[in-house]
Amino acid sequence: MKNLIKNFLIFFLVFLVIAAIFSALSKPSQAVATVGLETMIQQINDGKISEININTNKLDITLKAGQKEIVKKESTESFSTLLNNFKVDPAKTATIKINVNENSGWDYWLTLMLPILIPFLLIIGFMIFTMRGLQGVNNRAMSFGQSNAKEANPEQRDKVSFKDVAGAKEAKEELKEVVEFLKFPKKFHELGARIPRGVLLLGAPGTGKTLLSRSVAGEANVPFFHISGSEFVEMFVGVGASRVRSLFQKAKKNSPCIVFIDEIDAVGRRRGAGLGGSHDEREQTLNQILVEMDGFEPTNNVIVIAATNRPDVLDPALLRPGRFDRQVIIDLPDIKDREEILQVHSRKKPLAKDVELRKIAQRTPGFSGADLANLLNEAAILAARQNKKIIDNSELFEAIEKVMIGPERRSRIITDKEKKITAYHEAGHALVAHFLPDTDPVHKISIIARGQAGGYTLKVPTEDRHMHPKSEFIQEIAVLLAGHLTEKEIFGEVTTGATSDLRRATAMARSLVTDFGMSDHLGPRTYGEKEEMIFLGREIHEQRDYSEKVAERIDEEITDFIKQGSARAQTIIAEHKVELEKIVTALLEKETLEKEEFENLVGPKPKV
Ligand code: ADP
Ligand code: MG
Ligand code: ZN
Secondary structure, three states, rough: OOOHHHHHHHHHHHHHHHHHHHHHOOOOOOOOOOEEEEHHHHHHOOEEEEEEEEEOOEEEEEEEEOOEEEEEEEOOHHHHHHHHOOOOHHHHHHHOOOEEOOOOHHHHHHHHHHHHHHHHHHHHHHHHHHHHHHHHHHHHOEEEEOOOOEOOOOOOOOOHHHOOOOOOOHHHHHHHHHHHHHHHHHHHHHOOOOOEEEEEEEEEOOOOOOHHHHHHHHHHHHEEEEEHHHHHHOOOOOHHHHHEEEEEEEEHHHHOOEEEEOOOOOHHHHOOOOOOOOHHHHHHHHHHHHHHHHHHOOOOEEOOOOOOOOOHEHHHHOOOOOOOOOEEEEOOOOOHHHHHHHHOOOOOOOOOOOOHHHHHHHOOOOOHOOOOOOOOHHHHHHHHHHHOOEOOHHHHHHHHHHHHHHOOOOOOOOOHHHHHHHHHHHHHHHHHHHHHHOOOOOOEEEEEEEEEEEEEEEEEOOOOOOOOOOHHHHHHHHHHHHHHHHHHHHOOOOOHHHHHHHHHHHHHHHHHHHHHOOOOOOOOOOOOOOEEEEOEEEEEEEOOOOHHHHHHHHHHHHHHHHHHHHHHHHHHHHHOOOHHHHHHHHHHHOOEEHHHHHHHHHHOOOOO
């Protein structure tokens, strides 16, 4: 639309210029007098005229006395007809020199044609201009069915290898085998072994799936075709399937090679699920992928690697032997892996001598490889902002919080009253987290607004844990509710600041009941079928597999868990009022408290 207006303005300008030129050209020369037809006839009859130049629509007349005149005439009427009409005696004209101009001069044609042509030119030009925008679309339309897989050549310079991927040991082990297949296919063929056709990488976003598959291509030194699942999906049905066909044709020609389909869940969702028309296209595309993978000859050394972070929604047909029969799960990195990833990414970054990457790894549970890379980058940017030459611990810690919660917003104006409320709220979280036996120790408390949060309390687990008992969840709920409860205890009413705490506590309590079977009354079963359905772009998650009556019981149980958590928090707040006041005073003064400062106030975390 913006373009359209711009084009229109350009043409309007061009039009103005042309009009100006045109009017300059057609300006009549004022030096010569224009006279009427009758005057001229009179002059002819009087024998005053020496010469007449005949043009189509005017006559240039030279009088015997030397003056010049112009007489306008109709262009359709010839000069001789004119004389006839006025009954001029031919003898009178005999002495006059008469020249007939051919009127082939360009200016004549221009003045004649321009008024007709200009609107046409304008319209045509305008159309061409606007069509040019559409042309691009048209060109793309012509090559619709072609796969637009990007090929990365083995000779490419920014090649990655397994060295660039830290951690993910098992995944690398598994993929090393794939490299073997690609490098020495004969070894396997001779034993009658069938080369795996597909490897599916499963893992949370940012855990290095794309990186790993690129490193496989780098290690095996083979061509690498990269396409994203969403690129198969276009406006028209059937395009995806034909793209798959062309992609695999290309791959077979370049064998041995790797085809990498990123985000395969975009096309590989369970067929038949979902409402609306879009899944038709997905199904066709998926079918085509399956057909192509089945159609590989044993000697086609093409290995398809696909990545997804939603294995739960994948079509079972994709996972059967002969297709993506190898599934490599990439977990979020544990503390050791995090340290290694930090090492890989700090290779080119000058770190201060006293920086211990182990400490950074400790403070970043739940961070993915991408988060860690981002963290180091943020730290480098922070250091550069202060014109430092090396990156210090302070920048690294600041970057952790920035990546975790969002950037600090010191400029957010808060009143003293709000500050006090925030201080009590965060102190409540910290206090309860500190005095409960199974919660993670408090690492930092702050009442500086950061991201969406008005303040925050950071807890960092001492170790990576994968299984959590019920008691831990209740304590976690207690910590989440502590902010809200402290506000209520001190000020007698609550603010909106606790909304996300409450939402998280409620979600946690619901999971306890419906997912983990931790409710004594409802028993060890799950409630609700979590099925992926897409309707009008929205995901409808749960399908009830329980009755209305049970729904009521679930609600009661959720409320009960929340009550248990809230009771524990209240006990602690009531028992440790003195410490609470100490924390608040310190927070109001310093705005942030580090672990040591906090423990100086309340003592070390009690051991059970
Ligand atoms: P995914 O495809 O799983 O979403 P990517 O492979 O795109 O994640 O990873 C994003 C970035 O995170 C990579 O470019 C890399 O810089 C970093 N990264 C992730 N995992 C690792 C790892 N194990 N070792 C080194 N870097 C990693
Ligand atoms: Mg990726
Ligand atoms: Zn809170």
